[in-house]
Amino acid sequence: MKSLIDILDLSVEEIDSLLDTALDIIANPKKYSEVCHGKKLATLFFEPSTRTRLSFEAAMMELGGNVIGFSEASSSSASKGESVADTAKVISCYADIIAMRHPKEGAPLVASMNASIPVINAGDGGHNHPTQTLADLLTIKREKGHFDGLTVGFCGDLKFGRTVHSLINALSRYTGIKFVLISPDELKLPGYVIRDVIEKNGLPYLETRSLEEVMPELDILYMTRVQGERFFSEEEYLRLRDSYILDTEKLKSAKEDLVIMHPLPRVNEISVSVDRDPRACYFKQVLNGKFVRMALILKLLTEAGTI
């Protein structure tokens, strides 16, 4: 049974095909409006994540399917001590596909090993969140038309940001990508990601503390939040915080066709004034997330022989 637990479960060809399906859904929504008629998506959210859950639910509904599930562990059998494996077996009797969010790393993998229906990882702690990466990829594809040869800047918390690691993993499989890694020393991209992903694929990269210095060369700017609790001292955090806030002033030196992205939720790392800039694509990412989840549900249900 094919599931999606890690973005690397998908080959480049599969990702390209998923993105093509998503583009077709955007162009021809009616064609897909009843393809999942009579089918059920179970959203098993052991921790709250309203946006991701609603995105999955909206995706299934727009495919003509139905949704069952829970939005926090306290309203599930987990509160009675049921294992993830047992929950997966039980839900397999009710639904056709599962989207699972769990605070513990690896829980969706355990579910996929025990379910008889496909499982989609909707986020497992700080580990994986493959559908966010698919949303990011679809956004780049729609805005730029291609991946090859892009200079992609990641700014902010590159140490703990799972969306950053996952997107770097996915983009590293395309040719000619250059990474620009913008962060304070405390939050640099972990050595193993540089070594095992970027260097292994022979891709060029640059590490810098200054967003302004590299702004003119970026095709994509992926912003993340710099959280105060990640720093050793409050002083250091306050000193660095503002340098990683994107505002209209910093954008003056950027390319006219720059694509500004953010996995959301945003706190203050992108000034609200940037929202009016046509280069701001973070709310488009949300919409793209729904379309690519529709494509993914379709793919997995088709491969399972359910539709």
Place this chain on the structure above:
Amino acid sequence: MKIDSIINGIVIDHITAGSGMKLYGLLGLDELDCSVALIRNVASRKTGKKDIIKIDADIPVSFDVIGYVDPGITVNIIKDGVITEKKTIELPETLTNVIKCKNPRCITTVEQELDHVFKLVDRDTKTYRCIYCEAKAE
């Protein structure tokens, strides 16, 4: 020092000198009723010194544990006083319940029934990662 030959059992040979005791514990040999000999610092032509374990019973042993502790070990299966099988154990691709994941965020920390499974990701550096959370084995 003289240790009797085995009629039916297992000889674990070419253990790196000093690793015998660790292997003895990991294989649970202290719980067996049969004769078990751990011989340390035996002269070896290849390595100078080696450890040997002799088990006087045909019991199932985990080759994964052996391969993880000390790849290159030889396991001889003896039946009726004759070596019937000789295996050189390599680093296993998968380790199941040999080591535990120490990542506090891993699902294995809350679900006690789950097997602790690690996959070999780099043979040169002998690096294993948990299949659930991808934490590196310590």
